[in-house]
Amino acid sequence: MNDVERLTAIEELRRLMARYVRYADQKRWQDLAGLFTPDGSFTPHKPDGSVWLRMNGRADIAATVGASSGPDDVLVHHLFSDEIDVESATGARGTWSMEDIITRPEDAEVNPDFPFRGMHGYGHYHARFVRTGGAWYIAELEQTRLRLDFAY
Template sequence: MDLIALEEIRALKYRYLRTLDLKRWDDFAATLAPDVTADYGSPSGGRPLVFTGRDEVVGYLRSALGAGVTTVHVCSHPEIACDGDAAEGTWCLEDTVLVPEHKIMIRGAAYYTDAYRRDEGVWRISGTRYRRLYEAVVPFDALPGFRLTADLWSS
């Protein structure tokens, strides 16, 4: 078992989540292989969210999660299997999306299934997908007393 590779892949997934939430798009792009495939099985998207290639994935997320949207993605329960320079993993995802412009909060959970590839000593995500266990859209008005007291993305 390659324990170093396991830790590098864990750090890669956490960096993917952190840079996504912080909208650090260049750093986020660096977590993805150039030929990455992504299938984000979220009904909130209103269309199939299937992408091929780093530029397509980053471009979609950059536009969908613009400055007015706050996200927090938390993954746990990693199960990772390495085979040389390739690996596969599953992760439990819980996420929250706040969209003040539309006064909604989206909460959900899913299991990611990822593929990883090590090129020139660097691990990148070469495929990622999930299907929702659940997703709930909650209007801010349905949460008595709800108010945002901090919002990194508000001007």
């Protein structure tokens, strides 16, 4: 790859992850899952490093992340400080610093799997990307946590 091709790939990957957080904020779970390869995986971790959830495939990702928030929840996701390594014309890896905030209305029904009223999290996304059919997709996404603050 020449420099222009590499920089173009980096910008495409930044935009892919920007769509990921926008779709999360807008609760567009099918669109979010469509950013993954058909067999893509998403694995969020707890601050202690243990796996919180493991999702495999678009249907599982859409259903699981969609079940984690209610219709009146407000979701805010931010990405910062990306590090992207384009390994080839069809493969790349990246790391983003991240922050997410979830707030639920006082009268919202409590979700037994996610019983908090508010959450403020900090950490990193670690992604492996593949390019197929002229577009980049997330093949693997891991979310590691530095800190999670909950309000009950």
